[in-house]
Amino acid sequence: MAIKPEDVLRAIAGARGNAICVPTMTTSPAWRTIAPDDLSIGCVGFMGGASSLGLGLALALPKRRVVVFDGDGSLLMQLGSLATIAGAAPRNLTHLIFKNGVYHTSGAQEIPGGLTVDFVQMAKGADGQGRRLPEGVRRRRFR
Ligand SMILES: Cc1ncc(C[n+]2csc(CCOP(=O)(O)OP(=O)(O)O)c2C)c(N)n1
Ligand SMILES: [Mg+2]
8 A cells, every 4th residue: 555755754753752854855845844843854965875874873873763764766876875774783773765666856767676676675685694673664655
């Protein structure tokens, strides 16, 4: 079932507490409207950089939860960040992928593999120690 990114963002806004959020691409303008506070660091222009930006914040502020709202095309562009994150294993970082199968922001061109890319498997593969992903990890499609 496809759900709207705004619906997910509203749910996050209600539950984030004082977590620092790092939106990018589709979620950037939507998040500015939904959560117009100073606890967010938008990753605009720096395509693929949100996960690394979030990792840096999480490592620098270990007592603070950091939530990255990544694009699927953006993550594909910097896929190595999954291995970097797995290696650092920060417990306070949550990496969400807004999977819509396209580069929506630049005109909705299909990303390589479209909706078939399995980011959960990729994240598991990046963790050579085979740690289990949190129970809450779900595959949901966005439109
Ligand atoms: C290095 C680089 N290449 C291309 C672009 C142009 N560009 C801007 S947004 C975007 C699409 C982003 O797609 P995705 O990460 O899937 O996010 P969505 O828009 O689908 O939410 C592209 C290709 C860019 N900003 N940087
Ligand atoms: Mg996309």
